[in-house]
Amino acid sequence: MKQNTKKSYIFNISSIILLFVLMKILMSANILTKYYTGIVIFICINIILAASLNLATGYLGQLALGHAGFMAVGAYASAITAIAIKPSIVEFCSTLPEGIKFLINPATVILLTSLIVAGIIAGLVGIAIGIPALRLRGDYLGIITLGFGEVIRVVINNIKPITGGAQGLSGIPRITTFNNVYWITVVVVAILYTLTHSRQGRAIISIREDEIAAEAVGIRTTKYKVMGFAIAAFFAGIGGGLYAHYIAFLDPNTFGFMRSVEILVIVVLGGMGSLTGSIIAAILLTILPEALRDFAEYRLLIYSGLLVIMMIFRPQGIFGTHEFSMSGFIHKLRHNQIISPRKEVKEGE
Amino acid sequence: MALLETKEMAMQFGGLRAVDNFEISINKHELVGLIGPNGAGKTTIFNMLTGVYEPTEGSIILDGKDVTGKKPYEIVKFGAARTFQNIRLFKDLTVIDNIKIAYHNEMKYSTLEGIFRLKRYWKEEKKAHQECLDFLKIFDMEDYAETLAKNLPYGKQRKLEIARALATNPKILMLDEPAAGMNPQETHELMETIHFIRDKFDIAILLIEHDMHLVMGICERIVVIDYGKIIAKGTPDEIKNNPDVIRVYLGE
Known part of the structure; x- marks a missing residue:
């Protein structure tokens, strides 16, 4: 068992590095032009947003329609922090001795600091909203989170001295690059994966399965609901921060209700409770609108048509609640199980 | 000293007094049955004992500590575990x-x-x-x-729910109609399981049941309630011959 875990660790890490190297080669050969690199960065940001929402909606089972609100909090917090700390960090780095100067990239320091600030602030807002909102469930929770998402947007729109109001916030350092967004995405997804496979993750999943039963076996459901919601908000904040530092200009109206729906659609399409599903769906649903740019008028039509078809033929999403794993896939290929259904119980065995 | 003890416990839902002046005392290693016609308040009593409802009057003492008004997860830590009338497993796990x-x-x-x-x-x-x-x-x-839990046969699902309750390491296990929907063969197996777990884990068991065969067969003491009030207490033999119980179950 332990041998297997080690093997799959090595396999996963090496394939992540391989993918990174491959992308870098394609970029330096200019096959991936600047335009395509931009799309890749958006894919990564969407993966972070969808994976974090999946924790709240897929694993915790709470319908949350205000994810763009947390993203907005993170984006503004990160942008404002970066603008504030940029001069001092650049100055500090220039005073470093030559020997270690090349080791520390001021842009990375600024990005990481402001992302952490963004995550923490978004997480705190998540706790503040989660404690009252999570008393409700189902549709009611959906409506109240939708409301809170809009409240956040309107508040940002109205505190002009800090956020620039409806005119938007400009002058944000443009420091999100493929290099850092890729590794941050890997770290975020890895953290969400290990979280959902720990005892705390099991507690979160048990709430989705049956809240009453979870409480009856000694799970503090309120605590884990708020915790799951706050962690989802934390990573949404980080996703928002990366977005802010890539676009370099923030307009509160980009974080409206439709943005939340877009993220939710990725989660639902990929499979609620499957991180790999969210990754695949984020890739598809980021590329698709770009590929359909020529048919701009029909874009939304095709987009929604695809969703309808998906809901009819595979309502649980691409992966359902399962994770795709390469080693599991190879194992199945070898044992020729790829067509036969998943391990179902043979009755009476 | 009794493991679980209630004093003048009552539950009022608006104008309805669902449970009135309920007193029970269960010792270590004891197997007690709680029976009564439909709507008598059995599940309400269970929900009070496990913290789902807070009793409007009276108190609950579990293992020497007052647990009245505690949350379900806290009561689990004090040592009471339960199963549900309609099985509540984590089906997709x-x-x-x-x-x-x-x-x-x-x-x-x-x-x-x-x-x-x-x-x-x-x-x-x-x-x-x-x-x-x-x-x-x-x-x-x-x-x-x-x-996956949902793919288990019915009897095994019941068993899993009992096993899951026992995994919380309780001192008393409360079973809410464990034999509901079971055929005689499965009920028989269940009786054996209940006996077995009591001896293996050395715990007290309180069970609600409709199946008289099961209750009379394994319980040492039985409490009968009707309209939220206790109408009889005693050994299975005493209960069988109690005129009040016969009246409630069979009519005048």
């Missing part, structure tokens, strides 16, 4: 994961230790996995460990 969730409080590693998979995570997870497997072995279900 495997059998072993169902047990592991109940094992939650036996593991102590923190969220960060879990996320970064530090030493304690591996140690405790490994230990928990082994202990949960051993647990399933006691119930002859180790072959089903990786099966």
Whole structure:
């Protein structure tokens, strides 16, 4: 068992590095032009947003329609922090001795600091909203989170001295690059994966399965609901921060209700409770609108048509609640199980 | 001293007094049955004992501590576990994961230790996995460990729910109609299981049941309620011949 875990660790890490190297080669050969690199960065940001929402909606089972609100909090917090700390960090780095100067990239320091600030602030807002909102469930929770998402947007729109109001916030350092967004995405997804496979993750999943039963076996459901919601908000904040530092200009109206729906659609399409599903769906649903740019008028039509078809033929999403794993896939290929259904119980065995 | 004791416990729903002046005392290692016609208030009593409802009057003493008004998860920590009338398993999870969730409080590693998979995570997870497997072995279900709970046959689902309740390491187990929907063969197996777990885990059991055969067969003491009030207490033989009980069950 332990041998297997080690093997799959090595396999996963090496394939992540391989993918990174491959992308870098394609970029330096200019096959991936600047335009395509931009799309890749958006894919990564969407993966972070969808994976974090999946924790709240897929694993915790709470319908949350205000994810763009947390993203907005993170984006503004990160942008404002970066603008504030940029001069001092650049100055500090220039005073470093030559020997270690090349080791520390001021842009990375600024990005990481402001992302952490963004995550923490978004997480705190998540706790503040989660404690009252999570008393409700189902549709009611959906409506109240939708409301809170809009409240956040309107508040940002109205505190002009800090956020620039409806005119938007400009002058944000443009420091999100493929290099850092890729590794941050890997770290975020890895953290969400290990979280959902720990005892705390099991507690979160048990709430989705049956809240009453979870409480009856000694799970503090309120605590884990708020915790799951706050962690989802934390990573949404980080996703928002990366977005802010890539676009370099923030307009509160980009974080409206439709943005939340877009993220939710990725989660639902990929499979609620499957991180790999969210990754695949984020890739598809980021590329698709770009590929359909020529048919701009029909874009939304095709987009929604695809969703309808998906809901009819595979309502649980691409992966359902399962994770795709390469080693599991190879194992199945070898044992020729790829067509036969998943391990179902043979009755009476 | 009694393990579980209630004093003048009552539940008022608006104008309806669902349970009135309910007093029961259960000793260690005792098997007590709670019976009564439909709507008599049995499940309400269960819900009060396990913290789902807070009694409007009276108090509950569990293992010497007053647990009146405590939340369900706190009562689990004080040592009372329950099953449900309509099975409530974590259906889309495997059998072993169902047990592991109940094992939650036996593991102590923190969220960060879990996320970064530090030493304690591996140690405790490994230990928990082994202990949960051993647990399933006691119930002859180790072959089903990786099966989804919803794919189990009905009788096994009941058994899993009991196993899951026992994994919280209780002092008293409360079973809410464990034989509902079972055929005589399955009911017989269940009776054996109940006897077996009481001796194996040395716990007290309180059960609600409609199946008279089961109740009369295994309970040492029986409490009969009707319209929220206790109408009879005693051994199975006493209950069988009690005129009030006969009146309630069979009519005048």
